[in-house]
Amino acid sequence: MQQKLRERREKAALNSVVAGLGPLLTGNALVPDAVPEWIPQAIARTWELSAEPVELLSDDSSPEELDAWLASLLTAHNLTARLYVATHLGIRPWLECHVLPHNRTARLREVIEEPWMFLSSSLDTLLIVSEAEYHYEAYVARADDQGG
Template sequence: MDSRLRQKLAERREKAALAGIEAGLGDLRPGGALEPGAVPAWVGEAIERTWDIFTEPAERLRDDTPPERLDAWLEDLLTTQGLTGRVHLASHLGILPWLECRAPGRADLARVRGAIEEPWMFLSSSLDTLVVTEGEYHYEAHVLRGGS
């Protein structure tokens, strides 16, 4: 299979995945997104730091926490870090890596968790604060600021 055909197939898969994410997010997603080149360089570097086993998370939560408590924890975390109003949510897709959405409240976070695979990453609309949450043995939250 030639590379052009592979690229078209990959694009088609990503478009289908994006449609599924958007359907899952529903009215949380008014439209808009950060194109791949619009994401500040510090964001990728910060995400890589969260993968380092020596990087301590800002907060932890047991992985056997009931979903309602997980959603409350996520909502409190986002609010405390000032991620309110509009935010960017990582899609994990190359075509539109960061989707603009309304900051999810407690009742909305189950939809976010259902539409987007872990890690759940939220970037402030001002592009200066990043919250990365992930659960393996426990949920960890990393809070990173532009240039930090």
């Protein structure tokens, strides 16, 4: 009974994410079994105290500055054309989107809770952006660096 209730909640949450992202979505997704093994390990490493972000942005930046920064991070780390966005949902952990110009990252921020995680369509680069105490932090992991 609990499992069915959990599945129903996840499906409702996924429907909300899909509706919110709308035209950004390509219709493709990564199911849990298709997520490369190095990804969970790389995500866990970003939460370690010794993890150093590759870039920081002040948390009192305007929403427009945050959106422009997110878009520049995607470009700087070659997350172009198509990419996967983490949903934080077990049934569909990653949805494929068209690249997000800075005027569309606001939509993503409204729909997806942070940390915002982006995976290249080639499944070899992961960008994680999270809000810390006084700033936003960006972390990058690559499959080659993780043994994946």
